[in-house]
Amino acid sequence: MDPLLLARLQFATTTSIHFLFVVVTLGLVTLLVALQTAGFITGKPVYERLTRFWGQLYVINYVLGIATGIVMEFQFGLNWSGLSRYVGNVFGAPLAIETLVAFFLESTFLGMWIFGWHRLRRGVHLALLWGVALTAYASAFWIMVANAWLQHPVGYEVRDGVAHLTDFGALLTNPTLTFAFGHVVSASLVTGGMLMAAVSAWHLIRRTPDFALFRKSLRLGLLTFAVAVVFLIGFGFAQFGPVGELQPTKFGGGADRDALIAEWTAKFGPGDYTPPTLSNVGLGFMILIGMALFFGILVVPLLWRDWIIRLKFPLWLILLAVPLPFVAVILGWIAREVGRQPWVAYGLLPTGQAVSPVSPGLMLTSLIGFTLLLGTLAVTNWVLLARHAARGAHDPALGRPPAPDTDTHPHPVFA
């Protein structure tokens, strides 16, 4: 088997799983900050309960974000040693900054936040969550800086076949960065808001206890969703301008594309320089889902006098629509990344040159092993999330006052 194909498959699998969890992380942490801050200011116990319940789901979801993120970080070196060899001087910098500025602190803060309930002063505890949220956004930003550079390499010069950094500022003002970052952040808020609204809807449909609590989180989730979806679509369409100009082969044809392909053929030799059609398919379906989500705004007026809960069917709509944002983020990333092919760094480094000289057998072992491992963990994680979401907010383990261990049941229970 072709090591290039195996390496690409592995990266696609790991990144897709990673993406499904980090959009939820980024979306939920924003809502958690709102909830805990509201609790800090008003002192109402309902906000602390909401923070514990949603915090528990956030923390469970976070696990797979780290696990897949670590595998991705190592994959650059394991499977794509050509990437570090030829463009590592430039591409490596934003990734190094991400680990040091963002992820290092994010996880340190989160560890203290989880174990800091009832131990730290409330202000310090709240500040830690703010730290987690801000570093999570910083993390997304630096990853997008690195990704935007692969879409449109800037601020470098090639000497002896290796790219060297000349202008770091150019990486930060990359035209393929700004709108894409806004798009990803909006997508996270749409997903997080939708998830919060849907879990609340389930409890309201089932008429579980805690009506007031889930009514509150339904409203917060739905309003966040409604505002974010407008930005999501705005940032999405805004990208067609820069992408059409800088990556004419990505989504279509025209004279620009033919000129660029002629230029590449002259420079790199003849070859197929058009991306697989998969990217356009991804784009099309993503836009369809985006439009469908946009009509979700129509539900918002029903928040007036709780018509949304009284009519009940809008709750079902929200519940059934939960998979949509997840499918859309995968399609979106397929459109962006598959549309970049056959380049790992657009117009600079062909994907085939970046793959490590590792034997196909070893690469296949790694692909199968990690796909099974991460796939199993992802499914397990979702099952745990669903169970904890269904269990309700009466006593989440997160933030439980310290006491002798009452959490274990001597016999297996299927709750």
Next chain:
Amino acid sequence: MELAWYALLGLFFATYLVLGGYDYGVGLLLARGATPEARRAALNAVGPFFLGNEVWLVAAVGILFGAFPTLEGELLSGLYPAVLGALAGVVLVTAGVQLRSRPRAGSARAGWDRVIVSGSVLAALGWGAVLGGLLQGVPPTADGHVAGAGHLFTPFVAAVALATLALIAVQGATFLTLRLPATHAPAVARLARGLVPAALIALAAATVLGLLSDRVRAAVARPTVAVLLLSALVAALLVARAALGRGRAGVAFAATSAALALPVALIGAALWPRILVSTVDPAASLTVADAAASGPTLSLLGWLALPLLPALLGFQAMCWWVFRGRTDGRAPVYW
């Protein structure tokens, strides 16, 4: 400039081995068949530090990618099977520790504990194999890439992997001696003391196999430094054993931590100025200077790291300070 970054890379990776070492060490000790309560108490002794320990690995690889891109590609792909094993272990422990207490059923928790044990074994052996692989060099082909993975499978690498496993087990037991309630401490202290001779034997085996291996002898450019640091490692283990016997858990933990950090210093110093030593052609070895990113990248990262490092260390220190001391009935339990 390269030296400063090389030292920083070493510092981050060594700190990861020290802190991640007790994560995995505690994970290994879950296999002792203790009661569910004891297993949970052990994991919650690591509790607040767990997430902050692993980030040292992520940051070390970030530094590796940013400051030593060529080394990143060649090292990880050159030692592919070892890195794969370590990575699988890290993932299993990460998921296992954080998810094991989410199901309420005792049987599910016991299952997750087995995941943690196997992950800890894999991570310890994997990182040990990476260290051993660095010390015995790699066979690069004409284009400078390391091809194949068979070069990794030698008795020396196996011995280093086992020695690392033993050191990590000692570290885990010593950490628990320091952190569990005072009533539980003597039992784990006895365990830690008992594990020290095992670590010494594994270390001796690795040393003998290293001396017998042509590849290791050729790769080590500074034998005196290597012998000195190895003696320091042995001394640290002996100090740990003595301190455990006298109930000085803090001293013992400092000593076992030194024992886990020293191998990184040993490799860096013994191979200097090279890092990936070619077993085929000494001239084809990758030196630290060759592996480093070019000047503008290093100075950019340098200006960034200068103000940042105190903040990173400060927040880690805050975590250690806030949750210092032994766990007790009033300590938060979450894992």
